[in-house]
Amino acid sequence: MKKLARKLVLYALLLVVTIVYLLPLWGALTTSLKSEQEVDLTSPLSWPKQPTFLAYAQALHYLRQSLFNSFFITLGGTLGSVGLGAICGYALALFDLRGSNLLFILLAAGIFLPYQAILIPLFQTIRYLKLYDTVVGIVLAHTAYGIPMCSIMFKTFYSEVPRVLVKQALTDGIGPWKFYWKVVLPSTKLATVTVLIFQFTSIWNELLFGLVLGGPRSMPATVALNNLVGTLAAQWNMQMAGSIILALPVLFIYVLLGRYLVRGYMAGAVTAV
Amino acid sequence: MLSSLRKRRSSFLGRHPFVVLVLPIGFVLYFVYGGLLWNTWVSFTNWRGLTPTYAFWGWFNYSRLFGNPVFVTALKNTLLLFLTIPFCIVLGFLLAVLLDQNLRGTGIFRNLLLLPYALSFVVTGTIWAWMYNPSKGIINTVLRQLGLSQWQGMWHTSQHTVMYSIILALVWQFSGYSALVLLAGIRSVPEVQIRAALLEGASRWRIYKRIIIPQLRGAIATVVVVIMMYALRAFDFIWVLTGGGPGYASHTLSIMMYKEAFQATRFAYAAAIANVLLAITLVLILPYLYSTHRRARQ
Amino acid sequence: MAKVMVDHVTVSYNRGRTIAVNDVSFRVDDGSFCVLLGPSGCGKTTILYTIAGLIRPEKGEIRIGEQVVTSTQQGVFVRPQDRNIAMVFQEYALYPNLTVRDNLAFPLECRRLNKKEIEAKVHEVAEMLGIQDLLDRRPAQLSGGQRQRVALGRALVRNPSVFLLDEPLGNLDAQLRIQVRYELRRIQRQLGATMIYVTHDQIEAMTLADQIVLLRNGAVEQLGAPQQLYEEPRNLFVATFIGSPPMNLLEARILRNEAGVLFECPAFSVSAAELGISSALLTGETVILGIRPSDITCQPSSPSDLGFEAQVDLVEPMGDSSVIHAFVQDKKITAKCEGVPCFLETRIKLYISPKKIHVFLSTGERVPKALVNY
Numbered sequence: 001m002k003k004l005a006r007k008l009v010l011y012a013l014l015l016v017v018t019i020v021y022l023l024p025l026w027g028a029l030t031t032s033l034k035s036e037q038e039v040d041l042t043s044p045l046s047w048p049k050q051p052t053f054l055a056y057a058q059a060l061h062y063l064r065q066s067l068f069n070s071f072f073i074t075l076g077g078t079l080g081s082v083g084l085g086a087i088c089g090y091a092l093a094l095f096d097l098r099g100s101n102l103l104f105i106l107l108a109a110g111i112f113l114p115y116q117a118i119l120i121p122l123f124q125t126i127r128y129l130k131l132y133d134t135v136v137g138i139v140l141a142h143t144a145y146g147i148p149m150c151s152i153m154f155k156t157f158y159s160e161v162p163r164v165l166v167k168q169a170l171t172d173g174i175g176p177w178k179f180y181w182k183v184v185l186p187s188t189k190l191a192t193v194t195v196l197i198f199q200f201t202s203i204w205n206e207l208l209f210g211l212v213l214g215g216p217r218s219m220p221a222t223v224a225l226n227n228l229v230g231t232l233a234a235q236w237n238m239q240m241a242g243s244i245i246l247a248l249p250v251l252f253i254y255v256l257l258g259r260y261l262v263r264g265y266m267a268g269a270v271t272a273v
Numbered sequence: 274m275l276s277s278l279r280k281r282r283s284s285f286l287g288r289h290p291f292v293v294l295v296l297p298i299g300f301v302l303y304f305v306y307g308g309l310l311w312n313t314w315v316s317f318t319n320w321r322g323l324t325p326t327y328a329f330w331g332w333f334n335y336s337r338l339f340g341n342p343v344f345v346t347a348l349k350n351t352l353l354l355f356l357t358i359p360f361c362i363v364l365g366f367l368l369a370v371l372l373d374q375n376l377r378g379t380g381i382f383r384n385l386l387l388l389p390y391a392l393s394f395v396v397t398g399t400i401w402a403w404m405y406n407p408s409k410g411i412i413n414t415v416l417r418q419l420g421l422s423q424w425q426g427m428w429h430t431s432q433h434t435v436m437y438s439i440i441l442a443l444v445w446q447f448s449g450y451s452a453l454v455l456l457a458g459i460r461s462v463p464e465v466q467i468r469a470a471l472l473e474g475a476s477r478w479r480i481y482k483r484i485i486i487p488q489l490r491g492a493i494a495t496v497v498v499v500i501m502m503y504a505l506r507a508f509d510f511i512w513v514l515t516g517g518g519p520g521y522a523s524h525t526l527s528i529m530m531y532k533e534a535f536q537a538t539r540f541a542y543a544a545a546i547a548n549v550l551l552a553i554t555l556v557l558i559l560p561y562l563y564s565t566h567r568r569a570r571q
Numbered sequence: 572m573a574k575v576m577v578d579h580v581t582v583s584y585n586r587g588r589t590i591a592v593n594d595v596s597f598r599v600d601d602g603s604f605c606v607l608l609g610p611s612g613c614g615k616t617t618i619l620y621t622i623a624g625l626i627r628p629e630k631g632e633i634r635i636g637e638q639v640v641t642s643t644q645q646g647v648f649v650r651p652q653d654r655n656i657a658m659v660f661q662e663y664a665l666y667p668n669l670t671v672r673d674n675l676a677f678p679l680e681c682r683r684l685n686k687k688e689i690e691a692k693v694h695e696v697a698e699m700l701g702i703q704d705l706l707d708r709r710p711a712q713l714s715g716g717q718r719q720r721v722a723l724g725r726a727l728v729r730n731p732s733v734f735l736l737d738e739p740l741g742n743l744d745a746q747l748r749i750q751v752r753y754e755l756r757r758i759q760r761q762l763g764a765t766m767i768y769v770t771h772d773q774i775e776a777m778t779l780a781d782q783i784v785l786l787r788n789g790a791v792e793q794l795g796a797p798q799q800l801y802e803e804p805r806n807l808f809v810a811t812f813i814g815s816p817p818m819n820l821l822e823a824r825i826l827r828n829e830a831g832v833l834f835e836c837p838a839f840s841v842s843a844a845e846l847g848i849s850s851a852l853l854t855g856e857t858v859i860l861g862i863r864p865s866d867i868t869c870q871p872s873s874p875s876d877l878g879f880e881a882q883v884d885l886v887e888p889m890g891d892s893s894v895i896h897a898f899v900q901d902k903k904i905t906a907k908c909e910g911v912p913c914f915l916e917t918r919i920k921l922y923i924s925p926k927k928i929h930v931f932l933s934t935g936e937r938v939p940k941a942l943v944n945y
Contacts, residue, residue, distance in 0.1 A: 010374050017371065018382050024445070025388070027411050028400045043418070044404075044411045084297035091291055103298065110305045112558050114506045116530045116547040118308030120315055120540055124325065125304075144304035147297050168664035171623055171735075172678040172725065173652040176290050182677070186668040205393030207509040212535060222395040226513050229399050236403050243396040250391055258384055261391060262453065269454050269495045 032240035055237035066224035077142030077203040085150020093158035110148030133215030157191035198264030316544035334545035347524040354504035360444045365451025386449035398513030401442045432522030458492025526550045573636030573732040575599040580631030591617045593789040602763040606776040609786035624651035657726035661738040665710040672706040696724045716747045734766040807935040819862045837900040838879035845925040861929035867906035876922040
């Protein structure tokens with residue numbers, strides 16, 4: 001009986017903690033569904049008496065172009081960094097090449113890079129390449145700076161392939177890339193999905209590169225939302241609606257593919273240690 | 274058949290299959306390490322305005338920095354952000370303990386608590402800006418409703434409380450992640466040790482204190498490093514919440530660098546700020562990297 | 572098929588601090604079965620990998636057929652995938668996401684044979700190994716023995732110059748091991764294939780090999796036909812490694828008198844002349860007499876046999892023969908006799924023909940028997 005009581009208390013505690021913890025998100029949701037007047041008048045935590053999607057429509061109108069940009073930027077950046085990171089991780093994990101150690105150190109150190117330290121050269125490079133205010137420019141930046149993290153993540157995952165398989169393939173006369181395509185990739189689908197989702201959410205959520213390299217035509221949704229907040233200080237419902245719109249893809253992934261995201265966070269943590 | 278075999282093997286890609294690595298390695302060498310060198314060079318020039326000048330100017334940018342009160346504030350604030358670390362660890366630990374109580378369905382709660390971490394700082398920054406609003410925000414409103422009006426604050430609009438408001442919001446965002454890592458650390462303690470302790474009549478509290486916490490070093494180190502790295506680079510959240518204000522009260526090195534470079538176009542000066550940030554990062558990270566590398570080698 | 576020449580190969584790790592293979596040379600004739608035998612850590616697998624090209628030696632030359640595939644002197648190194656060898660590993664190394672058919676076909680696909688040729692070859696090999704019903708299964712659905720056959724099949728499919736096998740039977744249970752061993756030898760004879768096989772199991776080596784290369788600590792202790800190593804071991808290590816149960820060793824003092832040289836051990840005394848060795852080759856104060864358990868008999872087979880008394884400790888009946896563990900004074904002796912001697916007595920008399928006793932110097936080297944007409 002004591003056990004049951006204890007369990008109930010703990011459950012209740014957990015429930016309360018979680019609810020309080022997520023209150024801000026609840027508040028954002030309720031506010032986004034209210035009309036402007038209601039926002040002013042009612043408590044932020046109450047459910048709207050007449051929920052309306054007006055704020056969403058307004059936010060969407062403002063964010064439309066930038067959402068497209070975000071989509072392409074995220075797609076391109078994810079594919080680029082994951083693709084290049086995968087081949088680096090593969091080579092590092094299963095083959096003893098000359099300079100493997102050095103490469104590993106270079107990549108591992110690259111994870112801790114503060115972006116400010118390369119921001120100006122990046123800016124200049126993109127300008128020289130005439131890629132300023134283009135989606136491609138931002139994709140390039142995300143690809144380049146995503147490679148270290150992806151490489152190390154893939155190295156960790158690919159190291160689980162039994163080395164004897166690699167030796168067998170070598171003596172069978174099968175080249176490393178055919179082996180990769182036909183044997184390694186199909187058996188490491190989990191790893192691939194994990195890194196893809198990790199990168200997708202990271203790039204979708206990112207602000208700095210979009211701010212520095214983007215312009216009126218190519219800005220990602222994060223920049224656009226930030227601008228929205230700056231100019232329309234009082235229209236809370238629209239800001240909240242915009243935030244939720246921005247958060248939607250991540251929420252979607254979180255609900256459906258959440259365990260991959262969690263795996264990605266754990267893998268990111270392991271590689272940091 | 275054997276001769277056609279030989280011909281195929283002699284293709285360039287056949288003989289040097291890993292030549293494809295040139296692409297990603299090239300990217301990293303140029304954008305990461307090349308960038309670092311370039312930025313350092315710029316910090317020694319006198320570049321202002323949109324067209325770069327690479328005339329060598331010595332240490333002038335750096336010396337100007339240390340006399341600049343904005344820089345001092347920014348430096349102080351950047352280091353102040355480290356306060357999130359102990360709070361996240363403690364809160365994360367408490368949450369992890371709560372989640373470790375073998376209740377059914379804790380997986381769902383764990384995922385819910387992790388949600389803020391998954392969101393963009395732009396999203397959370399916008400939400401907190403609204404929450405912190407002195408007249409309409411949740412926090413002050415709830416305080417009023419609870420009859421604690423005297424506890425209301427100006428939060429992010431006052432230079433005295435802005436950094437602490439930021440820290441609070443960041444603790445909120447990172448605690449779920451901290452709980453995740455610490456929970457994994459707790460769960461990685463071998464069952465046998467806990468069972469043995471239970472058999473010897475140890476109380477739960479003692480088990481945590483003597484057996485589990487000492488073995489959490491790795492997990493705690495991970496959380497510390499991740500949050501520390503974030504704190505040093507922190508830009509997104511602060512930019513959205515306060516833009517560095519009010520005034521210069523919530524400037525950090527990253528904010529200051531951005532403003533100097535992309536608003537005031539004082540690029541060389543900004544490069545110097547970035548280098549200071551880099552130096553701090555190196556000082557903090559290198560000993561950690563070195564020790565884990567050595568541990569891995571053993 | 573081709574012959575293999577290993578010429579003065581030295582392999583070291585850790586910048587020369589650890590020497591895994593020390594100046595090893597041997598040759599494998601075309602179509603013969605060569606076994607690299609030795610305890611763990613003796614370098615046998617390292618040599619195999621060096622022949623395969625997975626390891627580069629510090630010194631030495633390796634030739635497969637007429638081609639020099641590794642030569643440190645001439646700076647030649649042919650990559651493993653270009654050496655036309657086939658390797659079978661202890662852990663089978665089957666590609667987990669491919670079916671048996673695809674596993675067998677994979678090496679061929681890389682050689683750009685057309686589909687029909689590949690199918691035909693796969694079937695041919697599958698039938699040879701009796702796995703034609705398993706072609707559509709995945710490795711995870713196969714038993715250990717089946718997986719090993721697929722691994723063998725994958726090697727066979729390629730018609731390589733040399734087969735290299737690294738303890739392939741190690742993961743199989745005893746009965747299966749014997750069966751697969753037999754099939755392996757049969758296939759090898761049938762194809763006239765050159766096989767180099769690594770194992771630590773001396774029984775396996777004795778039954779399979781045309782030639783055994785016995786290694787210890789990276790060096791060759793002896794090489795030759797199995798019977799040769801059994802009957803004429805070069806030193807104590809070879810003598811005790813080969814043969815099961817292992818050879819009994821008795822220390823004997825050398826007594827020299829006018830009559831000749833006498834060896835005195837706890838069991839008996841015997842002269843050098845009886846043993847058939849020349850006393851001129853002796854050094855030191857003691858020698859070690861080696862007696863194989865299966866040479867010890869319970870009845871004297873000839874009048875010149877030496878007899879000695881022993882205290883029986885344990886009898887292990889094995890069906891057609893028994894292993895008798897006994898003590899002579901306090902020295903342990905193992906004997907293998909035919910039948911099941913019904914020893915209710917604890918003291919028995921055992922016999923050994925002096926010509927079958929091996930003599931080893933205290934340094935470990937065996938003293939060769941003079942060529943006497945037995």
